[in-house]
Amino acid sequence: MQHRVPLKAIQAFEAAARLSSFALAAEELFVTPSAVSHQIKLLEDQFGVQLFHRVHRAVVLTDSGRRYAEEVSAAFARIDLATRELGRTEKSDILTVHATPSFATQWLMPRLARFSSLNPDVDVRLNASTDTVDLVAETVDIDIRYGMKRLQPAGTMVLTFPPETIVPMCSPALMNGPHPIRTPDDLVHHTLIHSEVCLVGWRDWMRQHRKVKLDISRGLRFDRSFMALSAAVDGLGVCLESLLLAQRELETGRLVAPLGLDGPKVQGYTFNLLKARAELPKIRNFQDWLFGELEKASA
Amino acid sequence: MQHRVPLKAIQAFEAAARLSSFALAAEELFVTPSAVSHQIKLLEDQFGVQLFHRVHRAVVLTDSGRRYAEEVSAAFARIDLATRELGRTEKSDILTVHATPSFATQWLMPRLARFSSLNPDVDVRLNASTDTVDLVAETVDIDIRYGMKRLQPAGTMVLTFPPETIVPMCSPALMNGPHPIRTPDDLVHHTLIHSEVCLVGWRDWMRQHRKVKLDISRGLRFDRSFMALSAAVDGLGVCLESLLLAQRELETGRLVAPLGLDGPKVQGYTFNLLKARAELPKIRNFQDWLFGELEKASA
DNA sequence: AACCCACATGAATTGAATTCACCTATAAGG
DNA sequence: CCTTATAGGTGAATTCAATTCATGTGGGTT
Structure with missing residues (x-):
């Protein structure tokens, strides 16, 4: 030797x-x-x-x-x-994922256990904040962002999420309460919950429903989607949110989509990583898993 | 293993x-x-x-x-x-010896080859200067000094050389020249060569020869013994020096001691080393060799 | 003077490291 | 689509480097 x-x-x-x-x-x-x-x-x-x-x-x-x-x-x-x-050392790889608070809370967290059990040697660390992170400088492998695509530093790779559908949602109690919600017009009796960062707001929704006259200046306003969803679960009003983020609440029945699951589609989320590290198994595996899960939901 | x-x-x-x-x-x-x-x-x-x-x-x-x-x-x-x-690496040990210029030139240099052949794995480096060296701070293993013993830093070991005899010496030509030198009185016709640093000077010599009246203010003055010896070899006068330093010149006949080999004895040289390193083979070997050589000369 | 201890040394032994032969999986190429 | 070539995986066989064993040496210690 x-x-x-x-x-x-x-x-x-x-x-x-x-x-x-x-x-x-x-x-x-x-x-x-x-x-x-x-x-x-x-x-x-x-x-x-x-x-x-x-x-x-x-x-x-x-x-x-x-x-x-x-x-x-x-x-x-x-x-x-x-x-x-x-x-x-316990795990041979550490995967640090940064995501917006809403995506982290509503989508990633509940599914992460599945990824970990599929990849027992990867120690996943989840950071949630509204800050943009520097993939080169910080020890972050993957950043999941929301909103308009900005100029990326060289060497960054950006993958766009599949389209998500934005629909009004509320608690079942509200839908079947004293002012039942069956048609868009029924919304006039209810508080609107606004998500400030969401790419589609009530103003945009109204453009697709010219007949309905809602006062979009009234209602509750949140700067995070998960807060809007939480308010809707608590029966405070009707939110306009992505099915992607509400998936768990819809499955468990804590939220319902009184006007159906059709609505405007947007591609707001991006999966950001460094080209140079794209082929690292831990990153590749996470990417494949995440897009697989997204696929599964829309199928 | x-x-x-x-x-x-x-x-x-x-x-x-x-x-x-x-x-x-x-x-x-x-x-x-x-x-x-x-x-x-x-x-x-x-x-x-x-x-x-x-x-x-x-x-x-x-x-x-x-x-x-x-x-x-x-x-x-x-x-x-x-x-x-x-x-x-060629040699496995490096022994750095610092000595006064006179001892280095007159005694050490001519004998060093013998030590090296006895200790082929030791690379001896000889530094000669009048400065005192700091054994702890510098890469010096052994310092051979001359003159009054000063206060030593802790951890230093001082070995005193055996007594050396100080006698008048001159070139054979001078001894047998127009003013032959047979008795102390004959010195009055000759230039006296003074070694300023030597522990015994002509003034001291005169104290042992009360009858002789020499003008000790005249003559050549050197601040290094080897220069005094060199001047004597060149026939410039009579020096009063240690037999230790003149040994080579006496053996080769370039110097003679016209008044015999008896004279005042001093112990001017010291062998300085660090206690902690005293038992390192290279140091111990050098010490044993050097004192052995000194012994041999006086025997 | 006998003993002891730490290291040296050459031959014998052993077992860890290596090879061998065969297997698997996949990307490239026809 | 099938073949080929390539990089690595694996268990058994093999080898040789590392270790042990038996014995020797020398200089302190009692």
């Missing part, structure tokens, strides 16, 4: 140098003193440099030996440390 | 990580790809951490693998460097 450096011999030398004794080195390495002696002789012969003075029944480093031992000890210490660190 | 860290396996891993290929690593290490595969599997199994992703017919580091490879590569690079440095 090692036609380069006689690692075994160096290891024996390092221990002997550190302990100033072949016998103690042998003990540390669980071999006989003879083995240590042989290895060190090998090293000395190979390089033609005496490393130890043999003085009576002790050994003393030569100057060359001391210099060499210092370097080699430091190097082994580093290897030891890194190896102990490695032994402490 | 290695119940601690599987060095062979780490070495295989390092090469594979650096080259991103088991096959190339195998080539570099002069083994078959199979050997590399086995070793890396060993490493992964031993620590229960996957180091490489096997993706089709290539390997890609995991995050853990990459972290580990960085550390391990750096450590091996250091070992490689130190080992190449070691291979370049």
